[in-house]
Amino acid sequence: MVYRLLALDIDGTLLSSNNRLNRQTKDAIQYVQKKGVIVTLVSERHFHSAAKVARALRLTQPIITHGGAFVSSSMDHPVYTSKIDHSVLMQLAEFLETYPCQIQMSHERLSISNRPLQKNLIAKMTIGMNEPLFYPVTYVDSLSQYLLENYEGATDVKVKLEDKKVMDDLEKSINDYFPSLDAWRTSSDSLTLVRKGTSKFNGLLFFAGQLGIPLHEIVAVGDSVQDAEMIEKVGLGVAVRNAPAEVKAKADWVTRSNDMEGVAYVVREVFRKQIRVH
Template sequence: MVYRLLALDIDGTLLNSNDRLDRQTKEAVAFARKKGIMVTLVSERHFHSAAKVARALKLTQPIITHNGAFVSSSLDNPVYTSKIDHSVLIQLVEFLETYPCQIQISHERLSVSNRPRQKNLIAKMTIGMNEPLFYPVTYVDTLSQYLLENYEGATDVKIKLNDEKTMDTIEKSMHDYFPSLAATRVSPQDITLVRQGTSKFNGLLFFAGQMGIPLHEIVAVGDGSEDAEMIEKVGLGVAMRNAVPEVKEKADWITRSNNMDGVAYVVREVFRKQLRVH
């Protein structure tokens, strides 16, 4: 089998547990590119952050970010987006503002959040997922008023509230009143909302289609539950040794962990004997 596209998750896959890109990993990606393999990133990160990793790897192709909601090589010219419509966003925020939760809406340029009613929520909402500090977060008193004045969609909406019973109610309401959205209970205190159909796999599927590459010619490597679908459906799905059990069950092969140069091992084993792709 000749593989033409290598799709790599970032956190827990490309980066080690210290959030560093090892030399062996950089060299392996460069080796794959010299073989004529197209390399892209498929990440839950915001575009700003994922693009920084892409530059470090000298990648020029569009990357798949925001969990598949934004595919592009630049901020201004996306090749694919999957955003929550502005009208739905307003209705959603007006509904959520009846609860004492923190709401953060994001797109490729910035995040906007209401001011938290609970102490210490700002840090929990904005410092995480290894996002760079230069990703701008704007705090406003009333999100619904902000949306009335700024016509824009969102790649995702995050809800946080340290009240599990109320979060159970909110989660059920999302299914009942907002069928165009997909809700993921990240933790008992956190819910993430995206447009239905938004996923890493669908972002990758669109990108591969644009490049004329069928699924069976793709190698995908990841570790988190959001990687499971693409790992199951591509030609060669690879789970990191540190991956969650769900991903390992879907994978064709399990490589070494992210602290043991797992991506470099995949590239060496899969592409070493493959002739250069033209």
């Protein structure tokens, strides 16, 4: 089998636990690109952050960011977007503001958040994301008022609420009242909302389709539950050893952990004997 596309998750897969991009991994990516294989990133990170990693790897193709909602090689010219419509955002903001929760609405340029309910929560406002400090977060008193004055969509909305029972009720209500959204729990107190059908796999599927590359010619490597669908459905799905058991169960192969250069090991083992792709 000749594989033409290598899709890599960033956090927990490509980067080590200390968020470093190791030299061995960089060299492996350069090696596979010289063989004519296209390399892309498939990440939940915002475009700002993922693009920095792409530049470090000298990637030239579009990358798949915001959990599949924004596919692009530049900020201003995306090849694919899947955003929550402004009208839905308005209704969602009004609904969420009836709960004692922290809300963060994001798109490729910035995030908008309601002001923290407690001062000691200010450090938690990039909810569950390993984002750099240069990613702008604007704090407002009322998200619904902000949306009245700013007509824009969102790639994702993150909600943080420490009362588990109230969060369970909130999640059920969102599923009942907002059928155009998909929701999943990233932890017991955190919820992520996206436009229905938005996923890493669907972003990758669109990107591969633009290149004319079928699924069986793709290698995908990841570690999280959000990576499980693409790992299961591509030609060769690889989970790193530090992935949860349910993700590894979907994989064709389990490589070394991210701290043991698992991506570099995949490249050596899978692409070493592959002839150059034309």
